[in-house]
Every structure is written in structure tokens, then in C-alpha cells.
Amino acid sequence: MRIVVGIKWVPNTQAVRFDPKTGTLIRAGVPSIVNPHDFPAIELALRLRDNYGGEVIAISMAPPGAIQGLEHVLGMGADKAVLLTDRKFAGADTLATSYVLAKGIEKISREIGPVDLAIFGHETIDSSTAHIGAQVASWLGWPYVYYVRDAKLVGDGVIRALRQTEKAVEEYDIKLPAVLATAIKALKPRPVRLSYKLRAKLEKPIIIWTNDDLGLDPRCTGLKGSPTIVANITWMPEVPRKKIVYKPKDPRDAARWILRQLFTDEAVAPFLRKALWGEE
Amino acid sequence: MSNSNVPSKFDVVVVGAGPAGSSAAYLLAKAGFKVLIVERGRGAGTKELYGGKIYAPPLREVWPNLDKEAPIHRWVTTERLSFVWKGRVTTLDFKLGRRVAFTTYLTEMAKWMADKAVEAGAVLVDEVRVDEIITEGGKVIGIRSGPDKLYADIVVDAEGVNRILLEKLGLAEKINPDTVALGVKEVINVGKKAIEERLLLTENEGMAWLLMGDITQGIPGGGFIYTMKDTIALGLVLHIGKAYEAAKSGALKDTVPMMLEKLRVHPYFSRIWRDADVLEYGAHMTIEGGLRYMPKKLYMNGLVVVGDAAGLLLNTGYTIRGVDFAVYSGKLAAEAIIKAFENGGPTEENLSLYEHMLKQSFVYKELVKHSGIVKMMEDPTFFTKLPAIVNGMMGKLFEADYEEPTVLEALLESFREEEMSLTRFLLKMFSVVSRL
Amino acid sequence: MSGEVKGLRPIKIEDLLQRTVYDVDEEPHIEIIDERGVPKELVKLCPCSCYSMVGERLLYSYEGCLECGLCRVLSEPWGLRWEYPKSGRGVQYRFT
Ligand SMILES: Cc1cc2nc3c(=O)[nH]c(=O)nc-3n(C[C@H](O)[C@H](O)[C@H](O)COP(=O)(O)OP(=O)(O)OC[C@H]3O[C@@H](n4cnc5c(N)ncnc54)[C@H](O)[C@@H]3O)c2cc1C
Ligand code: SF4
Numbered sequence: 001m002r003i004v005v006g007i008k009w010v011p012n013t014q015a016v017r018f019d020p021k022t023g024t025l026i027r028a029g030v031p032s033i034v035n036p037h038d039f040p041a042i043e044l045a046l047r048l049r050d051n052y053g054g055e056v057i058a059i060s061m062a063p064p065g066a067i068q069g070l071e072h073v074l075g076m077g078a079d080k081a082v083l084l085t086d087r088k089f090a091g092a093d094t095l096a097t098s099y100v101l102a103k104g105i106e107k108i109s110r111e112i113g114p115v116d117l118a119i120f121g122h123e124t125i126d127s128s129t130a131h132i133g134a135q136v137a138s139w140l141g142w143p144y145v146y147y148v149r150d151a152k153l154v155g156d157g158v159i160r161a162l163r164q165t166e167k168a169v170e171e172y173d174i175k176l177p178a179v180l181a182t183a184i185k186a187l188k189p190r191p192v193r194l195s196y197k198l199r200a201k202l203e204k205p206i207i208i209w210t211n212d213d214l215g216l217d218p219r220c221t222g223l224k225g226s227p228t229i230v231a232n233i234t235w236m237p238e239v240p241r242k243k244i245v246y247k248p249k250d251p252r253d254a255a256r257w258i259l260r261q262l263f264t265d266e267a268v269a270p271f272l273r274k275a276l277w278g279e280e
Numbered sequence: 281m282s283n284s285n286v287p288s289k290f291d292v293v294v295v296g297a298g299p300a301g302s303s304a305a306y307l308l309a310k311a312g313f314k315v316l317i318v319e320r321g322r323g324a325g326t327k328e329l330y331g332g333k334i335y336a337p338p339l340r341e342v343w344p345n346l347d348k349e350a351p352i353h354r355w356v357t358t359e360r361l362s363f364v365w366k367g368r369v370t371t372l373d374f375k376l377g378r379r380v381a382f383t384t385y386l387t388e389m390a391k392w393m394a395d396k397a398v399e400a401g402a403v404l405v406d407e408v409r410v411d412e413i414i415t416e417g418g419k420v421i422g423i424r425s426g427p428d429k430l431y432a433d434i435v436v437d438a439e440g441v442n443r444i445l446l447e448k449l450g451l452a453e454k455i456n457p458d459t460v461a462l463g464v465k466e467v468i469n470v471g472k473k474a475i476e477e478r479l480l481l482t483e484n485e486g487m488a489w490l491l492m493g494d495i496t497q498g499i500p501g502g503g504f505i506y507t508m509k510d511t512i513a514l515g516l517v518l519h520i521g522k523a524y525e526a527a528k529s530g531a532l533k534d535t536v537p538m539m540l541e542k543l544r545v546h547p548y549f550s551r552i553w554r555d556a557d558v559l560e561y562g563a564h565m566t567i568e569g570g571l572r573y574m575p576k577k578l579y580m581n582g583l584v585v586v587g588d589a590a591g592l593l594l595n596t597g598y599t600i601r602g603v604d605f606a607v608y609s610g611k612l613a614a615e616a617i618i619k620a621f622e623n624g625g626p627t628e629e630n631l632s633l634y635e636h637m638l639k640q641s642f643v644y645k646e647l648v649k650h651s652g653i654v655k656m657m658e659d660p661t662f663f664t665k666l667p668a669i670v671n672g673m674m675g676k677l678f679e680a681d682y683e684e685p686t687v688l689e690a691l692l693e694s695f696r697e698e699e700m701s702l703t704r705f706l707l708k709m710f711s712v713v714s715r716l
Numbered sequence: 717m718s719g720e721v722k723g724l725r726p727i728k729i730e731d732l733l734q735r736t737v738y739d740v741d742e743e744p745h746i747e748i749i750d751e752r753g754v755p756k757e758l759v760k761l762c763p764c765s766c767y768s769m770v771g772e773r774l775l776y777s778y779e780g781c782l783e784c785g786l787c788r789v790l791s792e793p794w795g796l797r798w799e800y801p802k803s804g805r806g807v808q809y810r811f812t
Contacts, residue, residue, distance in 0.1 A: 193427070520761075535759070
């Protein structure tokens with residue numbers, strides 16, 4: 001099975017601080033990381049390959065700095081990586097991004113070998129749209145399942161994807177080629193390994209394609225290919241929070257104490273009563 | 281998965297891309313060895329934290345173009361030493377006659393050194409933690425990380441102060457808390473112009489400023505201030521054994537991060553960074569007494585130990601010299617390894633040259649010369665009485681309302697206040713100094 | 717004292733750690749195995765205040781760990797499982 005897994009190289013948002021004086025985000029000196037929600041996708045791809053053979057190819061549309069992130073994924077055991085990088089891709093919204101990714105996947109199918117499955121993470125920590133998997137599936141015309149927690153092959157060319165919703169576990173049997181998007185924290189990622197990372201450094205299995213290689217109409221990529229308009233951003237005002245530390249010897253005292261606090265709080269108590277007993 | 285062309289053996293495997301590991305790797309790769317560096321951090325330097333000042337001459341022996349190529353922030357032109365006591369501060373200010381040390385971030389510097397090694401042909405594998413140095417029949421044959429083993433003719437252990445691998449190997453004992461110190465540090469975003477104006481520096485000029493006194497709340501150690509290009513490094517170094525005792529007896533009022541924060545808002549010092557934000561906070565351990573920290577052996581069949589892991593750090597209380605010592609030990613190790621291969625291989629006998637060269641070098645001589653300082657650093661007389669007495673005397677001299685005492689009167693008076701006799705103090709200082 | 721800088725207050729440790737970059741691993745790299753082998757003094761001494769007392773119990777959370785090694789030095793080998801994080805995760809120093 002040839003599996004492509006999508007990677008986004010994102011600023012580590014934990015380190016992005018909000019400057020209350022200027023109302024802007026302080027991004028200077030913030031290192032980038034592989035989008036944390038992509039790890040279940042990577043792990044699923046690697047497990048499927050380990051079980052059924054084939055190869056995993058990581059793909060990313062990003063500036064060249066993303067090579068560090070692709071090496072991380074190769075260090076976890078991916079076989080190859082493809083970096084789609086071009087100034088013409090800059091400033092892309094999800095539509096333009098998914099277009100370039102879909103075209104990259106088609107090129108992989110033509111030149112490296114047919115792709116059976118593409119897996120994406122649930123969403124990214126820096127934009128939280130959760131569009132990419134669905135959009136890539138639309139461009140490719142492949143079936144799509146999201147919130148996937150696990151998957152296995154059943155029969156010839158059919159994959160069964162486990163999907164968990166609030167109330168039920170659903171199983172979908174879909175014909176390959178297909179696109180999956182994993183749920184947040186669905187699978188615990190494996191660590192980087194010495195032998196794989198060493199291979200990544202020595203064999204450099206990262207293929208770099210620019211728009212000269214992809215040959216896409218520049219009106220469909222980057223800022224030009226992005227119809228999304230961010231009209232306005234309103235920052236949530238900082239809510240001053242009250243903090244009380246209560247350290248009883250007996251945890252049962254702590255539980256009682258918390259309940260008492262909640263039920264005597266004018267703002268919270270009505271909600272609690274309503275939720276618990278339907279009291280208006 | 282195709283593991284086709286990836287070798288499972290290197291001539292040399294270096295554990296840790298710090299100053300010691302990267303200098304050894306650089307010289308060995310330049311000499312034509314197949315060198316692999318394994319580093320646990322995400323790129324070299326991301327796990328590094330130190331004070332701020334590096335002595336250049338030993339580094340120039342490894343990288344002759346250091347001054348031109350390295351990410352040097354400022355050359356140290358002013359050294360200050362302050363005694364701090366209850367709001368009073370006495371400062372010695374020394375303008376250097378020549379440039380011997382520079383300030384920089386070790387995160388940047390370590391990356392530069394590792395890049396140099398890679399340019400010379402070494403392979404750097406980052407994000408990989410080495411779990412074990414593996415032996416066979418009393419000989420080191422390689423390393424293990426998770427399920428992967430990698431073989432080498434020789435392993436260079438440059439893992440730094442937390443020498444977990446050496447402990448596992450049985451070459452070092454569990455760390456004695458009295459031989460190590462904890463450093464905590466903040467990087468404050470003061471801005472280039474403000475640094476230069478407020479500390480009377482011109483462009484590229486830097487300051488190294490050490491602080492002693494009640495800022496460490498009676499724990500042996502001190503504070504430091506280093507000027508970087510546009511930030512200031514502010515930190516505390518605390519003797520771990522004594523800090524533990526102080527915490528246990530209840531003498532320690534604050535948490536360690538709060539001690540540092542109190543120094544940051546100290547009425548005298550904070551005016552330098554009054555309007556600036558803290559960019560980063562971190563901690564790292566360092567060595568208190570070099571020779572006492574040294575492992576049983578610095579080499580064995582197939583292994584040499586360099587840098588902090590080998591206890592090669594000079595901590596005099598007023599200066600920590602670790603980076604240049606680490607780099608120099610890496611250089612000596614590389615030279616010894618090259619010789620050993622010329623003479624038939626990295627056997628224990630051939631590698632004994634490393635220790636021999638080390639003992640001949642300034643590194644070892646300095647460690648021996650300053651070994652008495654370790655005692656002094658553990659002596660509360662030095663850390664609490666001295667700043668108290670100095671500031672007491674200055675207070676008497678300059679805070680007099682009408683009648684000014686003579687210098688001697690002021691000195692004796694402040695000794696009496698600290699319940700110490702001048703002779704006892706002098707004897708004590710003499711006994712310490714004679715050991716230096 | 718005169719010349720005091722107004723408005724400067726010590727920053728609480730939680731806020732201080734906001735300024736440091738982490739890529740926290742899902743798996744803890746340090747774990748208390750046996751509380752009796754881990755000194756309570758770490759509540760004061762750990763530079764990120766990772767240790768805290770809740771009632772009589774010493775609790776530990778690894779997310780803010782600065783990987784200094786102090787708690788390993790002060791604990792019994794059977795008290796703590798202490799490892800560096802894998803895969804380059806953990807604290808990511810930039811200007812130190
Ligand atoms: C608070 C403080 C202030 C200091 N001030 C100064 C100063 O002003 N000037 C000065 O010259 N020195 C100073 N030092 C000392 C200096 O930082 C050290 O001596 C120097 O960094 C030692 O270099 P090293 O290469 O031996 O070890 P390190 O710099 O510690 O490098 C060790 C490397 O090995 C890696 N590593 C560790 N274990 C593993 C493993 N199992 N697998 C893979 N990789 C691993 C680490 O991530 C690290 O990159 C200070 C130290 C401290 C703590
Ligand atoms: S290693 Fe250091 S920072 Fe991490 S928990 Fe231990 S004492 Fe705290």
C-alpha cells in the first residue's frame with residue numbers, strides 16, 4: 001500500500017504570546033514544529049504500512065524550513081518525503097493549499113507509484129479549520145472519512161475506517177484510493193529512531209517540487225488562488241480570573257469544598273441547578 | 281523498509297553535540313574519520329543553558345577563524361563584582377586592557393560548533409537520545425538508542441553534567457549533591473541601545489557582572505549579569521548540597537524561581553531592565569568542584585570522556601569556565617584518538633595518551649591550582665560575612681551624619697556587627713587563599 | 717530605598733514558564749515511583765516548581781520541566797524514573 005500523509009509545519013503556538021499592550025501576537029523567535037494533530041495521522045500511516053507492507057510518503061506544502069519537520073517524520077519511520085515549495089504557494093488559504101497538495105499526490109501517483117490512501121490530521125493548531133482532508137478528497141474525487149481512530153484492510157482494495165462520534169463507534173468500508181482524517185489524540189505516536197533518522201540524514205529521501213515541477217496555474221495557488229477573506233479578528237478580552245488554592249488533608253474535603261464554592265457562586269449556581277435538576 | 285546504504289558502524293560515535301562533542305567531532309572529521317554525532321535535542325544547542333561568557337584563546341586553537349565566523353555578541357571590556365547586602369551594594373568595576381572573552385548565547389554557539397563539524401564531514405543525528413554505551417568483553421563497542429544499536433571503533437562521551445550514560449557504564453558514581461550547583465537564568469529583552477546607554481558600553485563592548493551576598497539567601501553561590509547583543513542574561517548559581525540543607529532546615533524562604541525574580545526586581549539592579557520583558561527562563565546544572573567530579577577514569581578501551589561529563593570545568597565563584605575547557609578537552613581527545621589509530625587502534629593503553637595530554641595542559645593545571653576554592657565556596661564566611669562586612673564598612677564611611685569614621689574604624693565596627701573578629705576572618709581567608 | 721522602580725513585581729512561576737518554549741511529549745519523562753525516595757524540599761528547589769505538596773502527598777507534573785537534573789541528584793535511584801525526553805521533545809532553549 002502506498003500511503004501519503006500530510007504534514008503542516010506550524011509555529012509552536014504554546015510559545016506565541018499575546019502582547020496586551022499592542023494587541024498583537026509575539027511570534028518572533030518562536031520555533032516551528034510538526035502540527036501536533038498530524039501525529040495520529042502519521043502513526044496510522046506507519047501502522048498500516050507495518051501491517052500490510054508498502055511505503056509511507058510524507059507530504060507538505062511549506063517553505064524550505066519544513067525540511068526539519070519532514071526529517072522528524074522520516075525519523076519516525078516514513079520512507080520518503082515530498083516538499084512542495086515555491087514562492088507562488090505563499091499566502092494560501094485552505095482551498096489553494098489543498099489544490100497544491102492534491103496535485104502533488106497526483107504527481108506522486110504518476111511518478112513514484114499509485115497512491116492508495118492519503119491521511120491527514122484533524123486540524124492544525126495555528127488555524128483550526130479542519131478543511132484540508134475534505135478538500136483534498138474533493139479535488140481527487142476520492143471518498144473521505146474523518147474523526148478516524150483506526151483503520152484496517154478488509155478484502156481487496158477496501159479499507160475499514162473506525163470513526164468515533166459522541167455516542168457511537170461507526171465503521172466505514174470504503175474502496176481505495178481514499179482520504180482519511182484522524183481524530184485528535186487518536187493514536188500515540190512512536191518516537192524518532194536512531195536508524196531511521198540516520199537514514200534520513202544520509203540518504204536524504206526528501207523530494208523537492210516547485211511549481212515548475214507541478215506546472216499549476218499561478219491563479220489557483222498561493223494568495224491569488226485563495227478566495228478566503230479574513231474580514232476582522234476580534235481577540236477575546238483577557239478575563240481576570242480569581243484563583244484560590246485550597247489544600248485539605250482529605251480529598252473528600254476538597255470535593256465538598258469545590259461543590260460548596262460552585263453552589264454558592266451566583267454566576268455558576270443557576271447553570272448547575274439547571275443542568276442537574278432542570279431548575280429554572 | 282529499505283535500510284540499504286546506511287552503515288551500522290562508524291569510526292567514531294560522539295554522544296552529545298555540546299562544545300566538547302562538537303570540537304572533537306570537528307577535528308576528527310577533518311582528519312578523515314567517519315564521525316557520527318548523536319544529539320538528543322532538536323538540533324544542536326536547544327538543550328544548552330549557561331551564564332554568558334566564553335574565553336576565546338582555547339577555542340581559537342580549534343577554529344582559527346573564530347573571531348570572524350562565530351556568533352559573538354560582545355567582547356567583554358568591563359568586569360564588575362558587586363557585594364549586595366540588605367539594599368546596600370558595593371561594586372568593583374574593572375576595565376579590561378585586552379579582549380579575552382566574549383558573550384554569546386550557548387544555544388547559538390553550540391549550533392555554530394556543530395555546523396562546523398558537519399561541514400567537515402561529520403554526520404549529526406538530532407532528536408535521538410542515546411540510552412546506553414554498549415560494551416563487550418570490557419571494551420566499548422558502540423551505543424544503543426531504543427531498539428537500535430550502532431557500532432564504533434571509539435565512542436566519545438560528551439553528554440554533559442548529567443552523565444547518565446557514564447553512571448550506567450559504572451565509570452561514574454551517583455552524583456554527590458555537594459559537587460554540583462544549580463543555575464537558573466532569565467533572558468531580558470532590554471534592547472541594544474538601552475544596554476549600551478545604561479551600562480556605559482559602546483557597540484560590541486560587553487559586561488560580565490558577578491554578584492555576591494544576600495541574593496542567594498545564605499546559600500553558597502552568586503548571581504550573574506551578562507550583556508548580549510540586545511538582551512541581558514540574569515541568573516543565580518546555587519550550591520545544591522547547601523541549598524538542600526537550607527530548604528530542609530526551613531532557612532530557605534523562597535522557591536528558587538522566586539529568588540531569581542526577587543533579584544530581577546531588586547531596587548538597585550532592576551533599573552537596568554526596568555521597562556523590559558523576560559524573554560526566556562531556564563535552568564541547568566553545573567559543576568561545583570571539578571576534580572571531585574571527575575569520573576574514575578577518563579578513558580577505557582574504546583571510550584574517551586570529555587567536557588562536563590569528565591568534570592573538566594573551573595568554577596572559581598567569580599568565574600565559570602566550562603565551554604573553553606570542554607572545547608579544549610575535545611581537542612585533546614581528538615588528537616589522542618588520531619595518535620591511537622596511528623599506533624594500532626583505540627586500546628586503553630593507546631588512549632592513556634589523552635589523560636597524559638590533559639594533565640600537561642592548562643585545563644588540568646588550572647583545576648589543580650584552584651581546587652582550594654571549592655572549600656571557600658562552601659564556607660558561609662565567604663558568602664555571607666564578606667558582603668555584609670564590605671557593605672557595613674561602606675555604610676559607616678559614607679552614610680555618616682556628622683562625624684566620619686576612619687576607614688579602619690569603619691572596618692572594625694562592621695566586623696563587630698557581624699560578630700566576627702578581624703583576625704579570625706583574616707586567618708580564615710588566609711587558609712583559603714593559601715589553598716588556591 | 718530610594719530610586720525604586722515602580723510597578724516591577726516578581727513574576728509567578730506559571731507566567732515565567734510561559735516565556736519558555738516546550739514541545740511537550742505525551743509521555744512523561746520523569747515519574748515518581750516511590751515518594752519516600754524523593755525529598756519534599758524539591759517543592760522549593762525545583763526551578764520550574766514541578767513538585768508540589770497536596771496534603772501529605774508529593775505530586776509531580778512533568779510539563780514544565782527544564783531538564784536540569786536536580787531532582788535526579790537529590791532523589792534515591794528507586795524514588796524516581798528520570799530520563800531525558802525522546803524525539804527532541806521537552807524544553808526548547810533559544811536565547812540561553
Ligand atoms: C548556570 C551556568 C552558568 C555557566 N556559565 C558559564 C560561562 O559563563 N562560561 C563558560 O565557559 N561556561 C559556563 N558554564 C559551563 C558550560 O555551560 C559547560 O561547561 C559546557 O556547556 C560543557 O560543555 P559539554 O559539551 O561538556 O556539555 P553540554 O554543553 O552540556 O553538552 C552536552 C550535550 O549532550 C547532549 N546529550 C546529553 N545526554 C545525551 C544522550 N543521552 N543522548 C544524546 N545526547 C545527549 C545534550 O543535549 C547536550 O547537547 C555554565 C554552566 C551553567 C549551568
Ligand atoms: S529536572 Fe529540574 S526542572 Fe525538571 S523536574 Fe527535576 S528539578 Fe525540576
